[in-house]
Amino acid sequence: MPASVTLRALASPTKGKASATNAREAHPFLKWVGGKGKLLPRLQSLAPKPYARYLEPFLGGGAFFFSLAPHDAVLADVNDELIGCYIAIRDDVDAVVRALRRHHYESAHYYAIRELNPATLPLDERAARTIFLNRAGFNGLFRVNRSGRFNVPFGRYTNPTICDEPNLRACSQVLRGVELKNADFECVAASASVGDFVYFDPPYVPVSQTANFTSYAAGRFTLADQARLARVFDDLVSRGVHALLSNSDTPLVRELYARHEIVSVQVTRSVNSDPAKRGPVGEVIVRGVPRRVRASRGSAAKPRHPERLPDSSVRSRA
Ligand SMILES: C[S@@+](CC[C@H](N)C(=O)[O-])C[C@H]1O[C@@H](n2cnc3c(N)ncnc32)[C@H](O)[C@@H]1O
Numbered sequence: 001m002p003a004s005v006t007l008r009a010l011a012s013p014t015k016g017k018a019s020a021t022n023a024r025e026a027h028p029f030l031k032w033v034g035g036k037g038k039l040l041p042r043l044q045s046l047a048p049k050p051y052a053r054y055l056e057p058f059l060g061g062g063a064f065f066f067s068l069a070p071h072d073a074v075l076a077d078v079n080d081e082l083i084g085c086y087i088a089i090r091d092d093v094d095a096v097v098r099a100l101r102r103h104h105y106e107s108a109h110y111y112a113i114r115e116l117n118p119a120t121l122p123l124d125e126r127a128a129r130t131i132f133l134n135r136a137g138f139n140g141l142f143r144v145n146r147s148g149r150f151n152v153p154f155g156r157y158t159n160p161t162i163c164d165e166p167n168l169r170a171c172s173q174v175l176r177g178v179e180l181k182n183a184d185f186e187c188v189a190a191s192a193s194v195g196d197f198v199y200f201d202p203p204y205v206p207v208s209q210t211a212n213f214t215s216y217a218a219g220r221f222t223l224a225d226q227a228r229l230a231r232v233f234d235d236l237v238s239r240g241v242h243a244l245l246s247n248s249d250t251p252l253v254r255e256l257y258a259r260h261e262i263v264s265v266q267v268t269r270s271v272n273s274d275p276a277k278r279g280p281v282g283e284v285i286v287r288g289v290p291r292r293v294r295a296s297r298g299s300a301a302k303p304r305h306p307e308r309l310p311d312s313s314v315r316s317r318a
Contacts, residue, residue, distance in 0.1 A: 025170035026069060029089065029131060030082075031140025032061030036201060036246065038267055039285070040067045043199070046263065046287050048242040051197035057185035058201045059086070065199075069174045076181040076188040079142070081118060081130050081150075083182040086175060088127035093172035099128035100163040103136075110136050110154045118150075135162050189232045194240035194290075202229055204248040207281065223252070230256035237288035249282035257286040 028035060036043060043064050054070040056062065059077040077083055088096050103113065114133060118126045134140050138155040145151045181188060185200065192198050203221040229245075236243045237260070247253045249264060263285045 025167065026066045026174045027167060027171075028061035028063050028066060029164065029168055029171050030061050030085070030134045030142075032063075033139075033141060034201065034204065035061045036063040039246070039265060039283075040064065042263070042265055042285060043244065043246075044068070046244055046285055047199075048197050048289075048293070051242055052195040053192070053197070055188055055192055055196060055198040056201070057183075057188040057198070058203075059083070060201065062086075064201070066171065066174060071177060074179045074181065074188060074191065076183045076185070078182065078184060080182045081126070082142070083180055084118075084123060085127040085130045086180050088123045089168060089172050090175035090178065090180065092124060093168055095124035096127045096131075097163060097165050097168055099125045100131055100168075103128065103132040103162050105136050105157070105160055105162060107154045114150055114152075132162055135160050185229065186232055189236055192236055192239075192241045195242075197242040197244070198236055200229065200233065200243070200245040202226070202245070202247065204246075204283075205250050205252050207248050207250055226252070227256065233257065233286070233288055234259070237290055240290045240292065241288075242290065242293070243286075243288035245286040245288075247284055247286070249284045253284060253286075257284075261287040261289065263287065 028037070040063060044067065047068070052072070054065070054068060054073040055075075056065050056073070057076045059065070059075045059082065062075065065073065065075060075086065103109065110133070113129055114137075116129060118129060121129065133150060133152065134142065136155060136157070137152040139152075140155075141152045143150070143152050185202070189198060202225075205223070205226055226247075233243050233245060245257070254262060265283050265285060266280045267283050268280050
């Protein structure tokens with residue numbers, strides 16, 4: 001498990017949403033496998049109102065974060081390139097825009113930039129490289145080989161936008177004062193307290209042997225990690241934290257979260273390498289409502305399996 005590295009701890013004391021203009025304008029500046037764009041209305045309808053801090057430990061493209069635009073937030077991911085990119089946009093969007101303008105959509109340029117070692121670049125150029133590779137690479141994938149080198153081939157597009165300056169500036173505004181961490185989800189969840197809201201969008205449990213979208217960073221997200229995540233989810237809810245989680249609709253996921261409310265959703269995904277398999281897929285959104293809130297709502301948030309409610313029943317799970 002990677003150590004937690006807090007890159008800046010400056011959560012804004014102001015709670016609530018960013019200004020209406022920015023909240024409307026800002027949307028993910030990266031295309032990210034598993035992006036939640038199409039599920040936003042469902043996620044928003046299941047979010048607690050109100051909540052104190054917003055925490056998103058599997059940030060990716062951050063679609064839900066940008067749609068909520070909370071001032072007081074902690075965002076994290078194990079992908080250090082990704083978090084470095086968010087930090088650069090938050091702290092010096094002018095420099096990122098300047099560096100991004102030097103890129104152009106052309107195959108030879110793409111492969112030359114892909115060859116660069118990001119660790120040798122200043123933060124603004126490193127962020128521009130990440131955004132450029134994401135915009136010009138095949139399907140917006142972020143995939144690295146065993147030694148951690150980005151290995152996605154050039155993508156075929158008609159005139160793709162490499163530098164969406166208005167959106168980058170809107171994202172920078174929404175990120176102002178937000179804490180960004182390159183850390184494992186468990187360490188971020190541990191910092192949540194009563195009244196906070198945590199949204200988990202982990203790499204999904206594979207629905208088939210070939211469906212494997214876990215190479216976002218050099219490590220893999222195993223079934224043991226899925227079980228660890230379910231224990232963290234249970235623990236948060238029992239500590240008075242609101243929790244929401246997306247995952248695939250599989251027997252394992254339904255078993256891991258059986259004591260919480262499970263909402264089925266159908267989503268069209270376009271990440272399968274076989275176009276014939278890019279149809280609607282079953283996903284679930286799991287909602288963990290702290291007991292005190294649940295009691296005050298009456299039957300509105302009844303758990304699916306009330307007989308499995310005692311906290312002790314989940315502590316022993318593998
Ligand atoms: C499904 S994506 C998130 C999609 C994102 N919510 C969006 O809207 O685009 C999963 C993310 O989890 C990150 N991740 C994988 N293992 C992790 C771990 N152990 N702790 C934190 N983040 C992890 C990956 O780097 C990836 O960005």
